[in-house]
Structure formats: structure tokens, C-alpha cells
Amino acid sequence: MAKLLRLNENFNSLDVVKEKLLPLTHIKSVNGLSVEELNDLPEDDRIYISKWLTKDHHLAEIRSYSPTESCSNNTKSEIRYMVGRAYIEYRRNKQRDSMGNLLPKTDRINLVKIDVIFFERDSGIDAIICTPDNHINKVKALISDENICKGYSKNNINSDEFYWLYYRYSTKKKVLNNDISLINITSFTGNIFDEHHTIYGKSDNTTDLIVTKAFVCSGSNPFTNMKISIAIGLTLIDFLVNRESDIRIDVESNIPQELADMNKEIALPLYLLSYLLPKIRELYINDAFTDDLNIKIDFSKMLGLEVIKAIMTHNDINAKELASDTEPMISVD
Known part of the structure; x- marks a missing residue:
């Protein structure tokens, strides 16, 4: 920690x-x-x-x-x-x-x-x-x-930044700049309605799960933390980060060459919090995603359609049944 x-x-x-x-x-x-x-x-x-x-x-x-x-x-x-x-x-x-x-x-x-x-x-x-x-x-x-400074928020990560990372990964825009690539998102926690109703997902395929897509497209950008794998050149770092920028780093993460003379317990937190996370925020701010509301609307709509189609296929629901006002009958023995 x-x-x-x-x-x-x-x-x-x-x-x-x-x-x-x-x-x-x-x-x-x-x-x-x-x-x-x-x-x-x-x-x-x-x-x-x-x-x-x-x-x-x-x-x-x-x-x-x-x-x-x-x-x-x-x-x-x-x-x-x-x-x-x-x-x-x-x-x-x-x-x-x-x-x-x-x-x-x-x-x-x-x-x-x-x-x-x-x-x-x-x-x-x-x-x-x-x-x-x-x-x-x-x-x-x-x-x-x-x-200690009270109420300092400049280091905090807002939900929209987490949402942006999910958007970049899901739309195959994983190269954030010439140097930094988003390799994977393997877990997240988020609020459904408020902090008393949370959802947690953990999987190497977290972004592709229907339940994740349903959660993300339901609105309000509710991520509270995210575990991600980032490549910076040949350096790979896996870490969990929350809204307060508290981090937990996987022990197998690599030390950046600039800090190769230090032990991991110092080098990785220093690198992440003094450089990498601020750099990712800079890339987020400069992305068209932050200013063009249509990007978010279209992305959410795309996820929603994928969820609906998957549920219809799984439950053998056709378009006519979906449009019908009649409630389905449940067979009772």
C-alpha cells in the first residue's frame, strides 16, 4: 500500500x-x-x-x-x-x-x-x-x-478518468501516446447508486464481460478504483489505484530504467505518483473524449446494444417480444 x-x-x-x-x-x-x-x-x-x-x-x-x-x-x-x-x-x-x-x-x-x-x-x-x-x-x-493539507483534491482521480481508460481499452485505442500503452484492465470497483451499493469485478477479461458493460452504460461513471497494466516502453507495471491515488503495486512489476539503482518498494510508488499518473491525467485532459459529449453518448449506446443483444440471445428473446407490451407468462407446474 x-x-x-x-x-x-x-x-x-x-x-x-x-x-x-x-x-x-x-x-x-x-x-x-x-x-x-x-x-x-x-x-x-x-x-x-x-x-x-x-x-x-x-x-x-x-x-x-x-x-x-x-x-x-x-x-x-x-x-x-x-x-x-x-x-x-x-x-x-x-x-x-x-x-x-x-x-x-x-x-x-x-x-x-x-x-x-x-x-x-x-x-x-x-x-x-x-x-x-x-x-x-x-x-x-x-x-x-x-x-497535512486538508481537502486537497488535485491528486484525486475522478470517475471520468477511470471511464476514459475503460473507453480507450474497449475501443482498441490502447496506445495512449508514443510511449505509454494500456495493456489490460483486470479489476474494478464501482458504485451502482451510492457508496452503500457497490459492484466488484475481477478477471483478465473484465472489460469484455457483459456485467461490466451493463454496469458502465448504466450511467454516472461510477468507478471508484481500477487495476490496470501499463507499459512504458519496455517497462510493465501492474497496479491498483483508487480515487485518492492510493496504490497497490504487483511485486512482479518492472522498475523503470531511470530508477534502476533503487529498490522496488521505493522506485515504483515514486515513479507512479510523481510521473506516470500525472502524465496519464495530462493525456486524459488533452483527449477529445473530455470535450466531445457525443463520444461518451455513442460509446454508452454501443455498450448498451451489446448488452441487450447478449441477453436476448442467451434467453432466446426475439425483437417482437422485446417490443411487446404483454408480460411474458411463467409456466407453473
């Missing part, structure tokens, strides 16, 4: 992050202790601490990479980034031994080390938390709520 956040306007460069954010610590008191137990414990044993780790007494190193449009040999502008590592202590369920005595701190805490990627974009800073869902709030507490 990679969770994308936007830092607030006080952070306009990685140098500011390094100076003001990475020295922060977050301390949480151990609860459920008697006054006597608290008095007997050293100060460090009374707390859970979260902090940013240093290497040789130095905080994270600022680096950069330049995404390459491999087919045209054009180089995109440089993207500056750095990787911070969060050290987080948190409570274990078992706090006492069989006699009711408080366990030593090392036996009553868990600790995790979590990579957080910071990168510069649009005169601000985005942060990618690379961790399972259950640790995200712990890292957010270390970053501090007051340092």
Missing part, C-alpha cells in the same frame, strides 16, 4: 521538509498504569515514541531523477525527492505477565520502520507513505495533522 498525502503550504521545498519536519518526534503516554508503576519506571519506559531515523547523524538525502519519454528521447523536467524512514513504537496487546506484573518495555511494544517518500510538485510537497493500511495513521501522527 502506498498512501499519498499533500503537506500544507508551509512546505514548499524538500529543504524545508528536512529542516522543519524530519526533526519532529511524536510521543504517546503508556496508559493503564498505577501511580506506583509510573514512579518506578524510567521516563523512556512510560512512553511510545515515533521519530525519523538518521544515518550517520544525517537526515534523508535529497536526490532527483528525470522521467524519460523512451520513444521520443525527450526528457521530462527533473523531479526532486528524498526518502525518510519513520521509527514507530506502538502497544502490544499483552502488557503483563501471568502474575499481573508489567512486562519490560521491549516485551510490551512493537516497532516498525516505514519509508516515506517526499517529492516536490506544483510548488509544494507530496508525501507517499509506504506501509500496510494499519500503520498509516501512525505515520500521519508523526508527520502531524497540522502539517
Whole structure:
């Protein structure tokens, strides 16, 4: 899981992050202790601490990479980034031994080390938390709520962008530009009426399934997430992305050549969220699909006809029966 956040306007460069954010610590008191137990414990044993780790007494190193449009040999502008590592202590369920005595701190805490990627974009800073869902709030507490931008929507993916990807794939327009191709759509989740009524599809042939086509042509562009395979030159990346741009990347995905010296756990989230997804959005915005309503109407109509014909064939319904106002009779033994 990679969770994308936007830092607030006080952070306009990685140098500011390094100076003001990475020295922060977050301390949480151990609860459920008697006054006597608290008095007997050293100060460090009374707390859970979260902090940013240093290497040789130095905080994270600022680096950069330049995404390459491999087919045209054009180089995109440089993207500056750095990787911070969060050290987080948190409570274990078992706090006492069989006699009711408080366990030593090392036996009553868990600790995790979590990579957080910071990168510069649009005169601000985005942060990618690379961790399972259950640790995200712990890292957010270390970053501090007051340092996170509330209601920032520029990173969000709207349903129409998912719909566009489905349209491009279904109409065999899988080459998005000279460099990027849509290889497959293998799963999706969407709302039928609202968030309380959802549909989920998972198949290597998801786009061709009648139930998918019926769902898509029913209106309102209801996709909430999508798993896609994208080829960038010779690099193939499979990932699931939702409306908030949170991503889950298949382990077999390739590392882009520009980031070949990094491990996958850092390289792929960085590449997807700092370059590939913004690039796909740019292609979506520049496509005639976004401005020509007739394209969407004709596409939805095409899907609807395919669904109707498939249902008629499967149930042996003829055109006369379809046009009839008479309800069909159901045989009862």
C-alpha cells in the first residue's frame, strides 16, 4: 500500500521538509498504569515514541531523477525527492505477565520502520507513505495533522478518468501516446447508486464481460478504483489505484530504467505518483473524449446494444417480444 498525502503550504521545498519536519518526534503516554508503576519506571519506559531515523547523524538525502519519454528521447523536467524512514513504537496487546506484573518495555511494544517518500510538485510537497493500511495513521501522527493539507483534491482521480481508460481499452485505442500503452484492465470497483451499493469485478477479461458493460452504460461513471497494466516502453507495471491515488503495486512489476539503482518498494510508488499518473491525467485532459459529449453518448449506446443483444440471445428473446407490451407468462407446474 502506498498512501499519498499533500503537506500544507508551509512546505514548499524538500529543504524545508528536512529542516522543519524530519526533526519532529511524536510521543504517546503508556496508559493503564498505577501511580506506583509510573514512579518506578524510567521516563523512556512510560512512553511510545515515533521519530525519523538518521544515518550517520544525517537526515534523508535529497536526490532527483528525470522521467524519460523512451520513444521520443525527450526528457521530462527533473523531479526532486528524498526518502525518510519513520521509527514507530506502538502497544502490544499483552502488557503483563501471568502474575499481573508489567512486562519490560521491549516485551510490551512493537516497532516498525516505514519509508516515506517526499517529492516536490506544483510548488509544494507530496508525501507517499509506504506501509500496510494499519500503520498509516501512525505515520500521519508523526508527520502531524497540522502539517497535512486538508481537502486537497488535485491528486484525486475522478470517475471520468477511470471511464476514459475503460473507453480507450474497449475501443482498441490502447496506445495512449508514443510511449505509454494500456495493456489490460483486470479489476474494478464501482458504485451502482451510492457508496452503500457497490459492484466488484475481477478477471483478465473484465472489460469484455457483459456485467461490466451493463454496469458502465448504466450511467454516472461510477468507478471508484481500477487495476490496470501499463507499459512504458519496455517497462510493465501492474497496479491498483483508487480515487485518492492510493496504490497497490504487483511485486512482479518492472522498475523503470531511470530508477534502476533503487529498490522496488521505493522506485515504483515514486515513479507512479510523481510521473506516470500525472502524465496519464495530462493525456486524459488533452483527449477529445473530455470535450466531445457525443463520444461518451455513442460509446454508452454501443455498450448498451451489446448488452441487450447478449441477453436476448442467451434467453432466446426475439425483437417482437422485446417490443411487446404483454408480460411474458411463467409456466407453473
